[in-house]
Amino acid sequence: MTRAASIGRRLLxxxxxxxxxxxASWCGWVNVQTLASxxxxWSAGAKLWHSGELVPSIFISLRRVSIGLLIGVSIGAALGLVAGLSRIGEEIVDAPLQMLRALPFLGLLPLLIVWLGIGEGIKVGLVVIGVIFPIYLNLHKGIRAVDPRFAELTQACGVGRWGLIRWVVLPGAWPSFLVGLRFALGIAWLSLVVTEAVNADAGIxxxxxxxxxxxxxxxxxxGLVIYGLLGLLLxxxxxxxxxxxxxxxxDFASA
Incomplete structure (x- = not known):
């Protein structure tokens, strides 16, 4: 009931x-020529719906961002596990990723066009690149933030390394991973907005x-409202x- 009430308040x-x-539009505070009411x-959406353009465009954009998220989250999680579970892995993985993270990934668009062309590859590829870093950073830090006393306790109970990872490390890092996933969703839609402006013939x-x-x-x-609603859905x-x-x-919750 509390969760339903929370969702209701958000929608309200x-x-x-x-x-x-x-x-504001009715009162003339907003110029409807530059900002439609x-x-x-809604009327524009209804016209596009009846013309058959709206629904396919939504599904195309959702497919692109879903594929990019799937690939990017998989790569980011793998790198986060390597760096988080091994000091040597961190030394190998972390420095190159931090250098790449410092680059404005949207600025890579011209280079990606050269590599991937202007088809579906560029539209999914930029999403993948943008998603990797928040997943990697949050999972890596989540693993390293696990209390070492839990590791000592499991070892005292005779649990091996894989049991430690399965029952202690991964559950302890799961909240941080979800935080990274929420950041990744926002970046994924930002990336898609940019890439769908490159020679697109379908999509939002x-x-x-x-x-x-x-x-x-x-x-x-x-289009912007649809992007926002799809982001809210995910x-x-x-x-x-x-x-x-x-x-x-x-969790702590203020009154």
Missing amino acids: VLALLVVAWQC PLEV GYLIQQGQQFLQTDVILL EGLVRAIEWRTLDWRK
Whole structure:
């Protein structure tokens, strides 16, 4: 019941923001020529829905970000495990990754176009690159933050190294991994917004490009709203995993 109430309050805040936006448009506080109202955005969405463009575009963008997340999370988790579980692994992996992390990964777009072309590879590839670093950093630090006294206790009980990793280290690092995953989701959508502006012929970014070309702010805002809603959906999935797997943990909550 508490979680349902929490979700309800979050949705209520979003609804109030939309109402305030619409009221500002009605009152003339916002120029509808440069910032379309929610009703105009809804009307643009309805037109694209009936024309058959909207749903395929949503699924194409969701597929791209899902593939990029799957690959990026897998690579980042593997590197985090190598660096977190072994000092030698950290010495091999950490320095190159920290150097790459210092680079503005969106600035790699021209080079990736040369390597991957302007097809699906570039659209998924930039998502992969952006996702790797938050997963790696949070999992690595989560493993290293596990209390060493637990390791001593398990060793005293005769548990081997793999048992220590399975029953102590990975559960202890799981909350940090989920934090990294939530950061990765935001970066994934940011990367997709940029890459779908590169010679796209489908997807939400393509709709935004079309809106920009014809000065249709309602279509541009529709695309941005869809990006935000898809991001909120994936964030909700991560929260559900967190509630399911970390139900035993009691966090501080202010009144």
